[in-house]
Amino acid sequence: MRGRVAPSPVDEAWLEGARLPRSFYERPVLALARAMVGKVLVHRDAGGLIAGRIVETEAYRGPQDLAAHSAGGRRTRRTEAMFGPPGRAYMYFIYGMHWAFNVVAGAEGQPHAVLVRALEPLLGAEVMAARRGLLTSAVGLCNGPGKLCQALGLDGGHYGLDLADNQLWLAEPPPGSPRLAVGTSPRINVAYAGAWADRPWRFYARNHRAVSVTPRG
């Protein structure tokens, strides 16, 4: 995907109508993480719709997975959403300054979630750039979990939101969107998790410039 992408306008009505149903989220977390690559994350805020295509995700599968916040069944005010029904937002604050957005997966009671790590901006790039404090909307808007939350205006206020409602949701990509080849790799920055860090539970669009980190090996 090296050449220029045709600047086709994204139809807001499409993003409203193509909202994924609750049943989309009712599948095992690894399958959901893969299925989410290529879908569109849409946020309705005061300025209207803002959206990006998901190009990178990671699966977290507590209580066994030592990289997950729910490792060992840890259930606190922070992790509570992961124990609830699938298709809700799990937000967390990290490194003293960044928010991250996840989708709860698995059956209720299973603390599984999918971290969204990168988006290709589709709608509202200028708003994103303004929120990110950038002068241009060329690159760097959404290529990282903290960046995409800042660009879309997502934070703790979105904790627990039902993605089947109309404030924050996933949509099918518009007709004619390019097909993405999905690659896998180990997850990013989870070295503390020992052998769990080596599992190929990161899913990304191959050769896509909005992916956050160049995959190793």
Next chain:
DNA sequence: GAATAGATTGTCT
């Protein structure tokens, strides 16, 4: 392109 340091605060077997 890679490696490093510093920022900054909620969470916590």
Next chain:
DNA sequence: GACAATCTATTCT
């Protein structure tokens, strides 16, 4: 008090 599912700027190569 330690650490974190990160980002930015800087300093290399």
